[in-house]
Amino acid sequence: MFTRSVGMRLAIVGTAHLQARDLDHGLALGNRSVDILARVQSSRAKDYVREFNTALAPWRREPSVRDFIHRTRTELGVAA
Numbered sequence: 001m002f003t004r005s006v007g008m009r010l011a012i013v014g015t016a017h018l019q020a021r022d023l024d025h026g027l028a029l030g031n032r033s034v035d036i037l038a039r040v041q042s043s044r045a046k047d048y049v050r051e052f053n054t055a056l057a058p059w060r061r062e063p064s065v066r067d068f069i070h071r072t073r074t075e076l077g078v079a080a
Helices: 001-018 023-037 042-055 065-076
Strands: none
Touching: 001 023, 001 042, 023 042, 023 065, 042 065
16 A cells, blocks of 8 residues: 555656756656556555546657556556
C-alpha cells in the first residue's frame, strides 16, 4: 500500500509541475512514478498516470514525451 501511495503522489506532483509549464521536472517525477507503479496493480494509480499523460498534451511532439507515453503504455497498460 505504501509503495502505491508514493507512486501516486509522484504522479500528482508531476502533474502540478506540468501545469506550471515545467516539463523537465514533471517528466522526472512522472518517470519515478512509473518506476514505482510498475510493481503494483492499482486502477486508481493508473488514473493518476492518465491525468499526468493528459497534462503532457502541449508537448506531445517532444521525443521525451513520446517515450514517456510509450513507457506508460507498455509498463502500466495506460493509454495516453
